[in-house]
Amino acid sequence: MIQQPFVVTFDPKTGFSDDAPKPISQRRLSNMRNMFLDEAARAAMEESENALVYEFFEMGIPDLATELAFGTSICYPGKVGEEFFMTKGHFHEVFDCAETYICLSGKGIMLMETPDGKWAAPVLTPGKMVYVPGGWAHRSVNIGSEPFVTFFNFRGDAGHDYATIEEKGYRKLVVERGGKVEIVDNPRWK
């Protein structure tokens, strides 16, 4: 377990930290095949620019139930077709473990859903935090024009299950239609 206190400095605007272990975890359009509804648009964007969709700064906390994993998540502004840039989203391996996210800058939605069909999509701006209960998949979606930056905490041993979402997708999508942000059904959800 961790024996000694330590301080980590984050830029509260960008979410960057020089204290995080390198390399930083980055997800580009090439890392997100088949995760957006309009796969053809994503593939064309990957071909032309392969933009950075999101990145996160984590500290490599030991995976023990007494520790707390933490870091910042930065989701960049952009769209694939009508769908906003987002993170892959995950459940926790220790399924019942909760997670907190406090928004440090930007504007986004925490898109959440359960295996039995409940969902929620609250908007976060600086000072708002969301409590993601155990058993809820969660994904950050940037609906603004600046980076959407959150500071997150979860139990050290909670782990990540990305595979379920990669396979099944999300029931809901966050899209822009007629200049408005809308939550719509995912026609490709399995």
Next chain:
Amino acid sequence: MIQQPFVVTFDPKTGFSDDAPKPISQRRLSNMRNMFLDEAARAAMEESENALVYEFFEMGIPDLATELAFGTSICYPGKVGEEFFMTKGHFHEVFDCAETYICLSGKGIMLMETPDGKWAAPVLTPGKMVYVPGGWAHRSVNIGSEPFVTFFNFRGDAGHDYATIEEKGYRKLVVERGGKVEIVDNPRWK
């Protein structure tokens, strides 16, 4: 356990939240008898104004190991004699549980120590977070001129042990001497 996601809004400058259950937990000078070195100065200040030393906004999360307790802590600027305003400080009842604090505004020190005599006193300003490992008592100390506001997270069942500090005190004090912030030994430590 918590079944439904929820959003809590904090003012990132003041730490206040209209979403927190009332009454808010407040600690005035009258709640901190014998916690500052200069007890006579504290008693005189209690008599004249009984200033608010700190308060915290918590959500009443169920005390389960899968949940995360969170909230904001606001320590106000001020001194008792040469000693800066501070929180009582605590260990966790589940002794090995860690806690994270990210500074939202102001300037303070997280004063930490272990039963076997280790100590640490890092300075926090906005964007800096401190990892308080399991087994370390921790206390917020305001060394600035504005409220020192932090957002904290700890495991839902970690609990608080205030009694040890109330009885023994801290080994170290944070004082102002000659216009400088200094960490000094506590002559009254038991």
